[in-house]
Amino acid sequence: MCIRKISFFCICSLYFICINFVSVFGITNRYMVHIIGYIALLLNTFSMTMKNLLYLRVVSLIANLIYIFYGILLGVPPMIVGCALAILIHSYRIFKLQKEKKQ
Incomplete structure (x- = not known):
């Protein structure tokens, strides 16, 4: 239950940070926006090459x-919702991995 609240808080905070980041730095250039997408793509692809499950999740x-x-x-709500669900799943699995590691 606590992880869900923390994840929800992180997602809401990230949303407001993004809005402020865009308004302060004026990221309207599509190339800059797509660079952010490619960074996420590279990280996601890199995570798939990891053997350690905890590092993969993180x-x-x-x-x-x-x-x-x-x-x-x-401004793509399905991407936001899908990634938010993935964050909840990863958070839960990280919690379970840490719990198993302690036992």
Whole structure:
């Protein structure tokens, strides 16, 4: 339950940070926006090459956070929702992996 609240808080915070980031820095250039998308793509692809499941989850979670930022900049709600769900799943699995590691 706590991870869900933290993940929801992180997603909401990221949304407001993105809005402020766009208004302050004026990211309207499509090339700059797509560079952010390619960074997320590279991180996500890199996470798939990892053998350690915990590192895979963490890097993929970070990639999904960047994808949310990218989706906000493009104004694509399905991308935002899909990545938010992936963040919840990754957060839960990271929690389970840490719990198993302690036992």
